[in-house]
Amino acid sequence: MPQGIRDKVAILGMGCSKFGERWDAGPDDLMVEAYLEAMKDAGIEPTQLDAAWFSTHIDEIGTGKGGTPLSIALRLPNIAVTRVENFCASGSEAFRGAVYAVAAGAADIALAVGVEKLKDTGYGGLPVANPGTLNPQVMPNGSAPGNFAQLASAYRAKHGVSKEDLKRAIAHVSVKSHANGAKNPKAHLRKPITEEQALNAPLIAEPLGLFDCCGVSDGAAAAIVTTPEIARSLGKRDLVTVKALQLSVSNGYESQYNGWDGSHFHTARIAAGKAYKEAGIERPREQISMMEVHDCFSITELVTMEDLFISPEGQGWRDVLDGFYDADGGVPCQIDGGLKCFGHPIGASGLRMLYEMYLQLQGRAGERQLANPVFGMTHNLGGAPASNVCSVAIIGQEGA
């Protein structure tokens, strides 16, 4: 068993652009916006950066491949820049690269920036991706909502939940996130919605309606990490440190072997189990103060409550309806609005989740500040239920 990352790396600074339909900004502008905030927060100069990790998923619509888009946009001092890509979990990958570099001693201070400029396609929803040469000959002509919606049919069948009950539970997931997002000035979608609105919205992919789907947004987020010692030497107090960083990747078990039942994320359970162990957390339902999970669709968030071992299996929908994940519930989830309302610029999302946890742990979350959080967990998925990458990170008060 590796010794793990717990308390070896501290967050020195973070930044996040305003998310949304940023007609005014290209990917460079978004990266600069997040980077300048993070640099100001860290209180360092560019020459103090040793290396950078850069995450963006879709290179076809403007941001570009390689490390150069970041280096040029930020005018970095010719340091190493590594582009990482792991579907919608790319942002967590950038963070992981920077944290591991610091933990390894290869860098004293490292930068992670994630960005996605989605609103240059001319239509709503995610851009149609380049599928390669084999997939389009065999895979369904599907979409992200169509792939994630399948969780609902399998969940209903496995747990004997009626269509109406599950639809109402996922509606509550979105109502809660809209209420939270309304309090976040950087969020894409800032209007509260009612359960009736969610239930009666046009169908996107059965049973998901419009309000069951997250925002398709432009945005960027950034983190600067270092060792706790260097952070202190730079005058930082009450450090937020990394407690766990786990990534589990599908190997075809779900999509090719008759074992998985289609109702949950095989990888999420593996990543969560390892993350709790790495962070020394034994009773997540009591110990986790708050979560930002990958609520690309309401049903994803609902099954994730069970995959992260917060709700018992088959009971997540009841916890949701009971308000356990609301801002005033037992484990507030998506306190910044989540992907649903803060928005989902793919390559930035993992870092955006950490940004909210970091602000909350520092008591800087303004109107939506929670009382005395100790551990914040992020859950960042990429791919589809049947084949995906799942990143789980826990950050918290140093020494907790």
Add this chain to the structure above:
Amino acid sequence: MVGIAAWGAYAPRLRLSRKAVTEANAWVAPNLKAKGKGERSMANWDEDALTMAVEAARDALGPDDDRSHIDSLYFASTTAPFADRLNAGIVSAALTLEKSITATDVTGSQRCGLTALGQALAAGGRALVAVGEHRKARAASAQELDFGDGAAAFVIGEGPGAAQFLGRGSVTDDFIDHFRGDDGGFDYYWEERWIRDEGIVKLVPPAIRKALEVAGLSPSDVDHFCFPSTFSGMAATLAKTIGIRPEAVRDNLASVMGEAGCAHGPIMLAHALEDARENEVVLVAQFGQGAEALVFRATGKGPRPARGVTGSLADREVETNYLKFLTFNGLVEWDKGMRAEKDNKTALTTLYRNEDMILGLVGGRCRETGVVQFPRTRISVAPNNPAVDTQEPYKFAERRASILSYSADYLTFSMAPPNHYGMVVFEGGGRIMMDITDVAPGDVETGLPVRMVFRIKEIDEKRGFTRYFWKATPDRAAIAARSAQTQAAE
């Protein structure tokens, strides 16, 4: 001695209400109003002559997926998807026939289905003949109402089989009742009265007489006379001319499916075989630059198809949306949206490298653990047992399966939205995330029994390439059996 060992047929599930057509076109073609009765079979957007022929062939071959007994294949159609790519080669790959077979495309005339069958019978051996047709017709034309889409297939073998082959007669004459140029467009017809009196009445009887003469039979011996024609009473007129008993003239299925071009003679033959009793004589003929006639004697033996013509016609969904028919046939320029702008270029290298996987739905089975998977890979998917290089080809197309998870997707581009797809789990192992076709919202649920069908995956309009793959469709026979069981239990 040679004969038809087995037969099968296919009619697409959709049946276009002719009334829906004539009412929509009454403003421009009031003369067609009288034709507004009954229904015609209508290919779904993902069906063509080739996919329908594959389904008919599967019906003829039965559920056993060992097809090594077939040593030659004939595919006949005047609407084959490729002018220069062996269409029979695609059929062969879909049916997982042996690479060593001979394969022939037969085309060029409405009688080409019977010509292919005649050639196969004359050549002997163990042949498969598959005939499919999907003709386009201009909006508000008579053909639009007369035509239907469909396919039939026959397994030819030594011995009398289900129907012993007795004789063949042919007439070849460049009589042009209609033609279609090589632009893949529409038929151009000459005057009906000339076609009937100077064409059919003069050119078909000599072919029939020749076939009967070879068989050593007289016209009055014929018990089932199959002759497709869109002219009412045409078969009866011919029967009278030749001396075939009027009660032998078979229904040409015009009211329930329309006329499926070169596949229609074969479809009528298949239909007759479903009804024929032991020792009854079946005569089939079709017109087209002359005529082709074949005579058989039914044996009352051999396997019967699971669906056949009767079963295919019973499995129907009435379509009253004429615009949908026009759209499926490419006759309406419609707004597909930006999501449809993706390039559907097919990497031919990738296709060939994965030929049995894509066209034949062949996966793998680990010979050490027995674990079944799709696709076949060097390292087994079996958890905790990643055996290397142990996979043998394993065919999925004829396996029973059911839905694990699904969605009806309104966002993604589809020719028939919402696009249904989901995880399909196979009895005996293996699963595939795949498209689900021939369904409407509300039809699909977890646990639904499905079967595999060979369909068009995409059409690359820019390059004229049709891409094929397999899809799931509700196994309506299994669903009916299940609900009968449930009712019996109650």
